[in-house]
Amino acid sequence: xxxxxxxxxxxxxxxxxxxxxxxxxxxxxxxxxxxxxxxxxxxxxxxxxxxxxxxxxxxxxxxxxxxxxxxxxxxxxxxxxxxxxxxxxxxxxxxxxxxxxxxxxxxxxxxxxxxxxxxxxxxxxxxxxxxxxxxxxxxxxxxxxxxxxxxxxxxxxxxxxxxxxxxxxxxxxxxxxxxxxxxxxxxxxxxxxxxxxxxxxxxxxxxxxxxxxxxxxxxxxxxxxxxxxxxxxxxxxxxxxxxxxxxxxxxxxxxxxxxxxxxxxxxxxxxxxxxxxxxxxxxxxxxxxxxxxxxxxxxxxxxxxxxxxxxxxxxxxxxxxxx
Numbered sequence: 010x011x012x013x014x015x016x017x018x019x020x021x022x023x024x025x026x027x028x029x030x031x032x033x034x035x036x037x038x039x040x041x042x043x044x045x046x047x048x049x050x051x052x053x054x055x056x057x058x059x060x061x062x063x064x065x066x067x068x069x070x071x072x073x074x075x076x077x078x079x080x081x082x083x084x085x086x087x088x089x090x091x092x093x094x095x096x097x098x099x100x101x102x103x104x105x106x107x108x109x110x111x112x113x114x115x116x117x118x119x120x121x122x123x124x125x126x127x128x129x130x131x132x133x134x135x136x137x138x139x140x141x142x143x144x145x146x147x148x149x150x151x152x153x154x155x156x157x158x159x160x161x162x163x164x165x166x167x168x169x170x171x172x173x174x175x176x177x178x179x180x181x182x183x184x185x186x187x188x189x190x191x192x193x194x195x196x197x198x199x200x201x202x203x204x205x206x207x208x209x210x211x212x213x214x215x216x217x218x219x220x221x222x223x224x225x226x227x228x229x230x231x232x233x234x235x236x237x238x239x240x241x242x243x244x245x246x247x248x249x250x251x252x253x254x255x256x257x258x259x260x261x262x263x264x265x266x267x268x269x270x271x272x273x274x275x276x277x278x279x280x281x282x283x284x285x286x287x288x289x290x291x292x293x294x295x296x297x298x299x300x301x302x303x304x305x306x307x308x309x310x311x312x313x314x315x316x317x318x319x320x321x322x323x324x325x326x327x328x329x330x331x332x
Contacts, residue, residue, distance in 0.1 A: 014321035018127055023219040024316055030226020042224040050221040052187060057210040058122055058140055059188040063195020064203045065137015075138050077265045078275065082142035085279050086149040089254055090114035094157050100242045103161045108291040108298035111154025112307050113250055115283035116146045118184065119225065122218060123316045124277040128270050135270030144192055146278055147185045151290045158295055184286045229313055235305035243302065247310035255280035255323050259330065269327050276323045281315055282307035
């Protein structure tokens with residue numbers, strides 16, 4: 010593997026600030042981001058990437074490649090929880106296995122944004138419709154996870170939850186709603202809307218991403234202690250499964266004929282794990298599952314692995330396969 014890709018990725022300011030956040034926890038600094046502010050940063054990033062994706066989608070139009078890519082995205086969001094559930098069942102109970110499987114079937118928007126920034130730094134083009142794939146992959150894994158719980162739990166009659174609440178949490182939670190809404194507004198307003206909002210959506214974007222990853226570094230380092238409860242099995246799972254999922258994603262991308270930039274973003278979507286939307290849904294609908302397991306694996310292992318090693322690794326594989 011080309012080590013220069015990893016070095017180039019690590020030396021990006023957002024990634025370096027992620028390390029700074031982790032270092033602050035390790036040296037016991039009192040650095041912290043006030044509670045409401047990280048929520049605003051995440052909403053801004055979702056708004057910006059969704060709006061830009063909508064503008065780019067209306068430019069490119071709905072082609073055969075776009076349709077195939079979006080269908081592949083939904084397919085991966087449904088399939089990944091299925092096979093990861095059975096892998097996790099080797100060591101975990103039904104509830105924890107289903108919750109973690111749903112987490113890895115869904116996506117991390119910040120990992121996607123970091124990958125798109127990495128591509129921009131390298132001058133590699135990618136299409137805006139990949140944001141639509143991001144939006145479509147957020148929710149299906151939650152539904153699949155809950156179906157798995159109902160199919161395999163022996164005492165499902167004792168569990169009391171409303172499917173209407175489940176669907177609302179899956180499709181109308183703040184992340185999904187803002188991302189899809191911004192995407193639609195970008196489609197409706199097109200280039201004119203982009204010109205109006207560009208100073209806000211483009212000029213501030215890189216700085217906000219950097220500050221958000223500083224907060225993510227703080228949170229990830231604080232979650233590392235939870236990994237003591239997971240053991241070697243889950244830590245290995247949190248590293249190897251993203252590589253497997255990325256490999257499947259690259260195979261699909263090659264089959265569809267995606268260009269290199271889109272292939273990287275698709276593989277990153279397949280490889281990432283949700284640490285916001287899915288944990289919120291699982292806490293509501295599967296209270297029997299242990300949050301320290303599905304949050305710590307996604308946030309303290311898979312997220313850092315992807316933004317430090319995974320993104321350049323997947324691009325290296327793409328450069329080999331697309332050569």
